[in-house]
Amino acid sequence: xxxxxxxxxxxxxxxxxxxxxxxxxxxxxxxxxxxxxxxxxxxxxxxxxxxxxxxxxxxxxxxxxxxxxxxxxxxxxxxxxxxxxxxxxxxxxxxxxxxxxxxxxxxxxxxxxxxxxxxxxxxxxxxxxxxxxxxxxxxxxxxxxxxxxxxxxxxxxxxxxxxxxxxxxxxxxxxxxxxxxxxxxxxxxxxxxxxxxxxxxxxxxxxxxxxxxxxxxxxxxxxxxxxxxxxxxxxxxxxxxxxxxxxxxxxxxxxxxxxxxxxxxxxxxxxxxxxxxxxxxxxxxxxxxxxxxxxxxxxx
Amino acid sequence: xxxxxxxxxxxxxxxxxxxxxxxxxxxxxxxxxxxxxxxxxxxxxxxxxxxxxxxxxxxxxxxxxxxxxxxxxxxxxxxxxxxxxxxxxxxxxxxxxxxxxxxxxxxxxxxxxxxxxxxxxxxxxxxxxxxxxxxxxxxxxxxxxxxxxxxxxxxxxxxxxxxxxxxxxxxxxxxxxxxxxxxxxxxxxxxxxxxxxxxxxxxxxxxxxxxxxxxxxxxxxxxxxxxxxxxxxxxxxxxxxxxxxxxxxxxxxxxxxxxxxxxxxxxxxxxxxxxxxxxxxxxxxxxxxxxxxxxxxxxxxxxxxxxxxxxxxxxxxxxxxxxxxx
Numbered sequence: 364x365x366x367x368x369x370x371x372x373x374x375x376x377x378x379x380x381x382x383x384x385x386x387x388x389x390x391x392x393x394x395x396x397x398x399x400x401x402x403x404x405x406x407x408x409x410x411x412x413x414x415x416x417x418x419x420x421x422x423x424x425x426x427x428x429x430x431x432x433x434x435x436x437x438x439x440x441x442x443x444x445x446x447x448x449x450x451x452x453x454x455x456x457x458x459x460x461x462x463x464x465x466x467x468x469x470x471x472x473x474x475x476x477x478x479x480x481x482x483x484x485x486x487x488x489x490x491x492x493x494x495x496x497x498x499x500x501x502x503x504x505x506x507x508x509x510x511x512x513x514x515x516x517x518x519x520x521x522x523x524x525x526x527x528x529x530x531x532x533x534x535x536x537x538x539x540x541x542x543x544x545x546x547x548x549x550x551x552x553x554x555x556x557x558x559x560x561x562x563x564x565x566x567x568x569x570x571x572x573x574x575x576x577x578x579x580x581x582x583x584x585x586x587x588x589x590x591x592x593x594x595x596x597x598x599x600x601x602x603x604x605x606x607x608x609x610x611x612x613x614x615x616x617x618x619x620x621x622x623x624x625x626x627x628x629x630x631x632x633x634x635x636x637x638x639x640x641x642x643x644x645x646x647x648x649x650x651x652x653x654x655x656x657x658x659x660x661x662x663x
Numbered sequence: 664x665x666x667x668x669x670x671x672x673x674x675x676x677x678x679x680x681x682x683x684x685x686x687x688x689x690x691x692x693x694x695x696x697x698x699x700x701x702x703x704x705x706x707x708x709x710x711x712x713x714x715x716x717x718x719x720x721x722x723x724x725x726x727x728x729x730x731x732x733x734x735x736x737x738x739x740x741x742x743x744x745x746x747x748x749x750x751x752x753x754x755x756x757x758x759x760x761x762x763x764x765x766x767x768x769x770x771x772x773x774x775x776x777x778x779x780x781x782x783x784x785x786x787x788x789x790x791x792x793x794x795x796x797x798x799x800x801x802x803x804x805x806x807x808x809x810x811x812x813x814x815x816x817x818x819x820x821x822x823x824x825x826x827x828x829x830x831x832x833x834x835x836x837x838x839x840x841x842x843x844x845x846x847x848x849x850x851x852x853x854x855x856x857x858x859x860x861x862x863x864x865x866x867x868x869x870x871x872x873x874x875x876x877x878x879x880x881x882x883x884x885x886x887x888x889x890x891x892x893x894x895x896x897x898x899x900x901x902x903x904x905x906x907x908x909x910x911x912x913x914x915x916x917x918x919x920x921x922x923x924x925x926x927x928x929x930x931x932x933x934x935x936x937x938x939x940x941x942x943x944x945x946x947x948x949x950x951x952x953x954x955x956x957x958x959x960x961x962x963x964x965x966x967x968x969x970x971x972x973x974x975x976x977x978x979x980x981x982x983x984x985x986x987x988x989x
Contacts, residue, residue, distance in 0.1 A: 389791060390802060397806050400864060403830060404820045418828040476712040483709035487702070490710070496981070498713075501721070503977045505925040507946045508966035511953045512724035512731060515743055535720040538713065566700040596813035598928045599946075603954060613815040617932060627823065634816040645811030646804060653872050656810075660914050660984050661873060 408432070408631035415627040431628035435636070455633060458615035465526050465611060466594045469533030473594075474587050476534065477541025478549075482571060484542070485549040486557075495542065499658060502539035509536075510603050517604060524608045532600050537590045540655060544589065547659035548582030549575065585651035592641045612637045731963035738957050746960070753964035762940055763965065766948040773855065773944065774923040777862045782916060784863065785870025790900070792871075793878045807872060809865045818932030821861035822848075825933075851941035854934045858942065861929050866922075870915055877911040878904070917980045924973070945969060 402422070407415060408431050410424040435455045483489040490497075513532070514523070522528030552575055560570045576583075598613040605614060616633050645652065653661050698704060732753050736746035757763055792803060809817065825831050825847040835843035847853045881904065889899050927946035930936060936943040936951065943951070949969070953962030 386791065386794070387796060390796065393788060393791070394802050394805050397809065397864070397868075399830075400817075400820045400824060401808070403824060404816070407823055416826065416828050419833050420828065420830050422830075472716075476716055479709045480713040483706040487706040489706050494710075498717070499981065500974060500977055501717070503921050504970055504973050505927070505946045505949070507925075507927060507949045507953075508969050509724065511949065511959060511962045511966045512728035513720070514953070515727050515731065515959065516724050531716070531720065535716050538716065542713070566696065567702070567705045568700065592811055596815075598813070598815050598931075599950075602931075603950075613813050613928075616813075616815050616819065630819060631823070634813075634819055638812050638816050641813065642808050642811045645808065649804065649807065652807070652810070653876055656869055657873070657914050657918055660918075661876075661911055 404631050404634055407627055408635050410628055412628060431632035432636070434629050435633055455612070455615055455636075458610050458612050461526065461605075461609050462595065462611045465529050465533065465609065466591060468526075469530045469537070469594050470587055470591045472530065472534035473537045473541045473590050474545070474583060477538050477586075478545045478583060481542050481546040482549055482575065485546050486554075495546070498539045498542050501536060502658075506536065506599050507603075510600065514603060523604055524606050526609050529601065529604055529609055529611075532604065533594045533597065536600070537593050540590055540593065540658060541586055543658035543660075544586040544651075544655055545579065545583060547654060548579040548586075551582075552578050582651075585648045586655070588644045588648045589651065589655040592644055595637075595641050728963045728966055731960050732967050734960055736960045738959065743959075749960075753961050754968070756961060757964050757968060762943070763948065765940070766943045766945045769855070769943065770924060770926065770945040773859055773862070773926060774920055777859045777866070778916065778919045778923050780859075780863050781867045781870045781919060782912070784867045785872075785915075786874050786912075788867070788871045789874030789878055792875055803875070807868045810868045810872075812865065814865070814928035815932055817861055817865045818929040821857060821864070821929075822933045825857045848934055849938055851938065854938070854942045858926075858929050858933055861933065862923065862926065866919060869919065873911055873915040874908060877908040881907055914984060917984065921973070921977065921980075 406422055406424060409427045409429070411426055411428050411430065414421065414424060414426075437454065484495055517523045517528055520528075522531075556578075557570050557574060560574050561567070565573075596613060597611075598617070601611040601614045602617065605611065610618070612633070616630060616637060648655070699708070731743070733748060733750060734746040735749045735753075736743050740746065788806065792799060823829060827844070827846055831847070832844045835845065845853050847857045885903050885907075886899055889903055894902075925946055926944050927950065930942060930944050930947050931950075934942040936947045940948075949962050949965050952958050952965065
């Protein structure tokens with residue numbers, strides 16, 4: 364109590380109030396800066412083509428329209444100029460379907476494989492310090508450097524532009540996150556619980572699946588959502604290893620930038636649609652984001 | 664007689680052998696769960712799927728990249744197994760190519776500037792948010808969303824913001840008159856600035872989150888003691904708070920720096936490396952050489968050098984982290 368009194372008395376009330384106002388104002392400014400880009404994207408996605416590039420730019424669309432969203436799924440629909448321009452490209456339903464097949468499959472494989480290996484690493488120190496480090500390095504290298512030989516390899520295996528090919532790449536290159544995140548969760552389970560079960564005569568498999576797994580279920584779910592976000596937003600491998608049949612949502616978005624001109628409205632609409640699921644998932648695992656992005660090196 | 668006896672005996676011995684095999688099979692079958700539960704078998708079976716997946720994805724490409732780097736092959740030449748051996752000429756070309764050094768330098772500049780600013784901004788924000796105020800939870804959540812967005816969407820959004828007739832130029836022109844407007848994507852330095860700003864917007868939340876959680880977990884006593892002794896806010900931060908969050912800061916810096924070095928999506932969407940090659944980063948350079956020009960052999964040489972470089976840097980930078988994690 365006394366210490367606090369001294370600390371408070373050190374400042375005069377006027378300065379203290381002024382500081383508080385300054386503090387709130389800065390917070391508001393910062394939050395505003397963080398919101399603006401997304402608001403602008405939303406705004407463009409509701410604007411008709413005539414307003415995409417007007418100067419001075421208007422934040423609120425003068426004649427808001429849903430055309431940009433509609434043409435994404437029905438390019439053949441005669442819905443004004445945007446639709447007519449977009450007729451040259453394919454509807455996004457296919458890329459969404461591809462993403463919805465590839466991303467969950469790769470996520471499931473990545474987390475399952477990562478969890479099993481993490482258990483061996485956490486409980487038996489298998490592979491010493493080298494193995495987890497080796498897995499970590501797969502994430503440090505620029506993916507494009509891996510992609511060069513992988514392309515030759517995949518051409519030989521005829522895996523280019525196939526869902527299986529992309530699923531394997533996504534599963535493999537998010538394994539570092541799965542392994543390190545789940546390793547952290549497994550290490551959080553007290554060993555004596557497992558040891559008690561083993562003394563009772565349970566096999567290690569039984570211990571793993573009926574004792575450890577239920578305890579780390581929440582952590583596994585968080586890992587899954589995190590890896591899902593990574594896979595959903597991945598762009599480079601999808602760009603290189605798919606061409607027509609298995610393009611994913613981010614690649615589709617980049618296609619609109621291409622040769623036929625820029626369709627800001629539909630592109631923004633697609634950006635909004637592509638972002639909504641991952642932003643929602645992100646909030647669901649907000650508590651685990653630090654753990655995820657730092658491979659579990661920092662735990663909250 | 665002998666043959667008859669033998670003929671009579673044979674079936675019974677065969678029958679015996681058959682029974683023996685059956686018994687052994689049953690034993691193996693019954694012992695199988697025990698075999699699987701043997702500690703050595705158990706732990707190796709657990710890592711087997713990972714080893715299969717990583718070996719499938721990494722080992723053949725590893726051999727291929729080394730092979731490619733020492734031959735001269737482009738897809739238009741035909742089969743890659745018939746390419747002529749050219750020794751180290753791909754590496755010689757690499758070390759004499761100005762475009763490679765420029766891309767490397769540019770990537771380093773982007774990584775250093777972006778990560779340094781993200782670090783400072785993230786730390787500043789975390790300090791700003793470390794004192795309670797109304798709506799802090801919501802504001803924290805709002806600040807975090809850029810991190811979750813697809814990079815492609817971030818690139819596209821910032822492309823829209825920095826268009827010639829976009830909002831950024833509007834703000835600039837209303838502040839400084841028409842002279843304040845910049846053709847962001849037609850000049851190298853503004854284009855790179857726009858890319859860096861996009862990266863900062865997306866990844867400052869990461870640094871913020873790291874520092875915010877670290878600051879929240881700090882004990883209050885040392886701070887209060889220093890206050891009683893008459894230390895000012897800066898001294899408390901410099902000598903008490905910062906040393907305590909330094910390990911966390913190091914992890915954040917290393918991971919962001921390595922991530923930022925790979926920068927591709929933002930550049931690909933915002934400038935495509937242009938104008939000319941003036942915003943080309945290392946990743947984009949490899950991408951263009953390999954997949955646009957089809958010079959896979961040369962790209963393989965670049966890839967090997969980049970992989971070696973990163974492996975070395977990672978090894979040095981991550982070592983203290985691993986010691987802590989182990």
